[in-house]
Amino acid sequence: MPPNSTIKLMYRLSILCLFIGVQSLIAQNTPFNRGVNLTGWFQANSAQGIQFSKYTKQDFEQIQSLGCDVVRLPVNLHYMTNGAPNYTLDPLFLNFLDEVADWAEELNLHLIFDNHTFDPAADTDPAVGNILEKVWLQMAQHFKNRSDLIYYEILNEPHGISDALWNAIQQDVVQTIRTVDNTHWIIVGGAGWNSYYNLDDMPVYSDDKLIYTFHFYDPFLFTHQGASWVTPSLVPLADMPFPYNAAGMPSMPPSFAGTWVGDAFNNYANDGTVARVQQLLNIAVQFREQRQVPIYCGEMGVFMPNSDNDDRVFWYEVVREYLENNGISWTMWDYHGGFGLFEAGSDGLFDHDLNVPMLEALGFNIPPQSPFVTTPDSTGFPIYTDYIGAKIYESSYNNGSLLFYSQDLPNNGDYCIRWTGADQYNNIGFDFRPDKDLTYLLSEGYALDFLVRGNTPGLEFDMRFIDTDTDSPNDHPWRMRVTIDETYAPWDGHWHHIHIPLADFTEHxxxxxxxxxxxxxxxxxxAVDRFEIVAEHSPLQNAGFWFDNIQVTDLDTAQVFETGVLETASPTAILPQLSIFPNPAGDFVRVKADIQREMDWQLSDLLGRIVRKGVFKQSILIDLSDLSAGSYFFTCTDKAGKSGVKKLVKY
Known part of the structure; x- marks a missing residue:
């Protein structure tokens, strides 16, 4: 067997000859050609959990500049609702999604709303159609007047459900959408994790605006080496080559003996070849030719941590070229994640960190790249103003309730931060990526400027900057802090403006x-890594703090607008907020409310069936040992009718 470099050269020569000999390639059969999955954005447990500012219109422009004409947006759609029985979509979620749709339409980018509400550890519920019909009816009603750049993907990777049952559910959802929207394309897929093997088991649906999707991750041991979410875990597996090369094969970890992984490892000489990859892709090609329907590869990718970059790049080249030579559109999994387009371990900066060989393998345009050099910030910057600031990522450690889009009488704008029920040492975290150099701002008298409101006298909290932790054994993540107590502002339910020069922070x-x-x-x-607001001195218990307009600035001109006074004497004025830990959970889970009053509670499955109920006050330990793995909703309601909802996952 020749070494891998020779195999790759032979492949590329064969592709060149094929390209020269082909007179006309099969035309693309979907309105779009190629793009990316924009993961880790709308895959949150609720609308409040979406860090909307993680991506902006500029990111969509950059993706388009690579040569992409489509973005697949994975959304935990079922979690963007109020749960059973109605599964009403959260208006906050729809506001966010509207803005994303605006960007796509302004740029003429195709945008796929991918219902990514699935748990790889739990089979698809046979009664999931009840939820799907409710959420997709609302989505279709909301987006029916949008351009034809918007697409609906019913459900990502159904599994553990029969083809016949899933296909019938999918047909019902299509018909439900068509009661209000006959315009937009709907993306449908087979059971078995959207496998190409299950395409043939799908019926001939009568709808003429359907796109049939499949996912491609073969050979699985190569694409998923290092993956922890597989059973058994593939974390011990590293350096699997592609294509197969006997001399380059690692030793099989002993833990795989007698498992399906061991069998796949022993068969890798057959499965780990270019010919086998093309043979499997041909299953989808043949389906398209037989059915004469548009098909699309919604996901394809190789996990970075344990794979060789050259082999990974070659795999993308092989798969991408075979898809395109057969007229099949695709979206790679993913963009910034563990399968993505950026160098491993980088900050994912578009102008500095793109994996250029990967771009070449995918046929993308290659923007100029340069090494990133940290320079001192020369102007102030927002940390939070309705949204978390640019190139800042939420990194909180918190067991209480934390809302970044609270509408509890914000000082200005639409939202403020609401933090209640936190344990001691919990924090609201803002991670700077890349790290910030604040030396110039420090020397020029810049300050941390913010508005704060408290509802319980006698409490205090810290605000602190934390620097980077280098490899030096004597270096640690040092802290610079200020303790905020009632010498700065009374906790009287009113907003108060606080302005603290950076020079006033002291090392902690x-x-x-x-x-x-x-x-x-x-x-x-x-080298400042992050900024935190910390319950350093005591737990917040039933108390709360609200924050607005947090920024580093040289201006001391913020104004307090009396939008109202938060009642401190009436705890029933505040909705209960919930924390669940651990989550996902095993046999037991602890639920904690941020308000100390008696409430009714119930635990329901995704179909709205109540599996537990009772009464509790602030905290309860729930036995889950006899429940099936999957997702559930915990709902509590007080005597005033105010309720809180939180999703939990049982593994």
């Missing part, structure tokens, strides 16, 4: 690997 020390390090004067303003 560092916590690392369960060890406390006293301050040594080593905090580095040139």
């Amino acid at each position: 020390g560092a916590w690392e690997d369960d060890t406390w390090y006293n301050p040594q004067g080593d905090f580095d303003w040139a």
Whole structure:
């Protein structure tokens, strides 16, 4: 067997000859050609959990500049509702999705709303059609007047459900959508994880605006080496080559003996070849030719951590070229994630961190790349103003209730941050990516400026910057902090403006690997990793704090607008907010409310069936040992009729 480099050269020569000999390629059969999955954005547990500012219209422009004409947007659609029985979509979620649709339409980008509400560890519920029909009816009603750039994908990777049952459910959902929307394309897929093997089992649906999707991750041991979510875990598997090369094969980890992984490993000489990959893709090609319907590869990818980059790039080249030579459109999985387009371990900066060989393999345009050099910030910047600021990522550690889009009388704009029920040392975290150099702003007298409101006298919290932790054994994540108490503002239910020069922050020390390090004067303003608001001194219990317009600025001109006073004497004025831990959970789960009053509670499955109920006050431990794996909704309601809802997952 020749070495891998020779195999790859032979493949590329054969493709060149094929390209020269082909007079006309099969035309693309979908309105779009190629693109990316924009993961980790709308895959949240609720609309409140979406960090909307993670991506902007500029990101869509950059994706388009690569040569993409479609974005597949995975959405945990069922979690964007109020749960059983009506599954009413959250208006906040629809507001966010409307803005994304606006960007796509302004740029003439195709946009697929992919219902990604699925749990790889739990079979698709045979009664899932009840939810699908309700959420898709609302989606279709909301987007029916949008352009034909918008697409509906019914459900990602149904599995553990028979083809016959799933196909019937899918038909019912299509018909439900068509009661209000006959315009937009609907993307349908087979059972068995949207496998190409299940395409033939799908019926000949009568609708003439359907696109049939499949996913491609073969050979699986190559594409998923290092994956922890597989059973058995593939974390021990590394350096599997593609294509197969006997001399380059790693030793099989002993834990795989007697498992399907061991069988696949022993058969890799057959499965890990270019010919086998093309043979499997041909199953989808033949389906398209027999049915004369448009098909589309919705996902394809190779997990980065344990795979060789050259082999990974070659796999994408093989799959992409075979799809395009056969007129099949595709969206790679993913963009910034573990399967994505950026260099492993980088900050994912478009101008600095793109994996250029990967772009070449995918036939993308290659934007100029340059090494990233940290330079001092020369102007102030927002940390939170309705949304978290640009290139800042939420990194909170919190067991209480934390809302970034609270409408509890914000000082200005649409939203404020609401934080209640936090345990001691919980924090609201803002991770700077890349790290920030604040030395110039420090020298020029810039300050941390914000508005805050509290409802319980006597409490205090810290605001702190944390620097980067280098490889030096003497370096730690040092903290610069200010403690905010009622010497700054009374906690009286009103908004108060606070302006603290960066120079007034004092070094606090560092916590690392369960060890406390006293301050040594080593905090580095040139390498600030993140900003945090911390319940350093005590738990918040029933108390709450609200924050608005957090920024680093040289202006001390923020105004307090009396939008109303949050009642401090009437705890029933506040909706109960819930925290669940652990989540996902095993046999037991602890649910904690941020309000100390008696409430009725119930636990229901995704079909609205109540599986547990009772009464509790602030905290309860629930036995889940006899429940099936899957997703559930915990709902509590107080005597005033105010309720809170939280999703939990049983593994």
